[in-house]
Amino acid sequence: MNRFTLTALFAMAAPAAMAAPTEYPLTIDNCGHALTFSARPDNVVSIGQATTEILYALGQADRMAGTALWFNAVLPEFEDENERVERISDNMPSFEAVVAKRPGFVPTMFEWMIGEQGAVGTREQFADLGIPAYVMPADCEGKDNLVGADGTRLAPFDIQTVWDSINQMARVMDAQDAGDALIADLKARETAVVERAAAMNLPDSSAAVWFSSADLELDPYMAGAMGIPAWMLERLGLRNVVTSDEEWPTVGWETIARADPSVIVIARMDRRRFPADDFEEKLRFLKSDPVTGQMTAVKENRIVILDAEAMHASIRLIDGLEVLAEGMDRLSK
Missing domain, CATH: 3.40.50.1980 (Nitrogenase molybdenum iron protein domain)
Incomplete structure (x- = not known):
């Protein structure tokens, strides 16, 4: 049951x-x-x-x-x-x-x-x-x-x-x-995880959320400023470095690198429309690319892997908050 x-x-x-x-x-x-x-x-x-x-x-x-x-x-x-x-x-x-x-x-x-x-x-x-x-x-x-x-x-x-x-x-x-x-049940879990994140006391921590890319050589699809992942970040006290109002805008890695987010969140999915749907391909890219490899989050392995469905308006949204909060523990260590 x-x-x-x-x-x-x-x-x-x-x-x-x-x-x-x-x-x-x-x-x-x-x-x-x-x-x-x-x-x-x-x-x-x-x-x-x-x-x-x-x-x-x-x-x-x-x-x-x-x-x-x-x-x-x-x-x-x-x-x-x-x-x-x-x-x-x-x-x-x-x-x-x-x-x-x-x-x-x-x-x-x-x-x-x-x-x-x-x-x-x-x-x-x-x-x-x-x-x-x-x-x-x-x-x-x-x-x-x-x-x-x-x-x-x-x-x-x-x-x-x-x-x-x-x-x-x-x-x-x-x-x-x-x-x-x-x-x-979902509301109770939301309250608990928000309280847990607040207790970490991480001022001015930021994040970028990478869903996928049509091609790894192209600009990635990142979570916009007013969408569901942005809500997740805000609830946990993180600032989204992407400012577009589009749901999943394409944003250049140079722009993201200049913002140097404290945490990078990447989507894990079983879908395979694009090569970057594979989270392991995302990880390889982040660590090998000369631009992304210089970001603090990559150097210090502050990368949170989150199910794609946990970034949608679903019952998994609270699961996503909980996994993200676990990843935030790295910022305080």
Whole structure:
């Protein structure tokens, strides 16, 4: 039994704390679009590891018909659930592959998957087939996904959008108690890790977060000033050396080297679109390149390896905070 399910069971053991069941038809507002569900959905197809693992944590694997778009291996506690759900694609699925499952609900973690220029399809295409397509609020609220390769933040990322995502998906699936328990667990862990970082007393420490690169000879994709990794750094008392409002702007290594961050965070992923998706290739580059090799963080091995999915608006976000806090211990030694 995984820790999320166990927490949910404790919550449901207290009848007074139980939420009212979902009343259908249910209509929710999703990034300015009204989605209506006539009943609890079957054959859910989740496009994105974040939405998939939320559904697993809510105990909804038995109502899922497929998943797609993975960055890391599934969390160990969800391996059994994941074995029972078909993986339509490791990366971007086709519209035809998704609708072939006759889904009653298609949630995604990224608006560029389902949106005005959706790589899988538009909301209208799904709506024409009577399929509610849902985008996590973390990727559409306070963000313009039509500007920049991965969108541009109009306001800093707000963790409330993750809680809203879990709440809404729990209501859709009539799993409110599991959703409440999941959010309570994540909030408690967030509080604990922030307190731990504050106790380290590391004034003016900084960081740079490297997701990947289209080519190791090209400028890397770094975490922008208002995105999710920037929120993580701020919560732990670190300053992001990248100032762009784009989600993942390309920034020259010379610029990053001049900023000389105290810590470099690199993404580890199983995806292999680019050579730099391999974190070991990142490490080799940092240590061998004449520019990056001169950075203090590289010389002193202040490099934190973080699962890519922990840099997304997901239940792994708090895992990422915890791993990053462990890496910050090196700054005080």
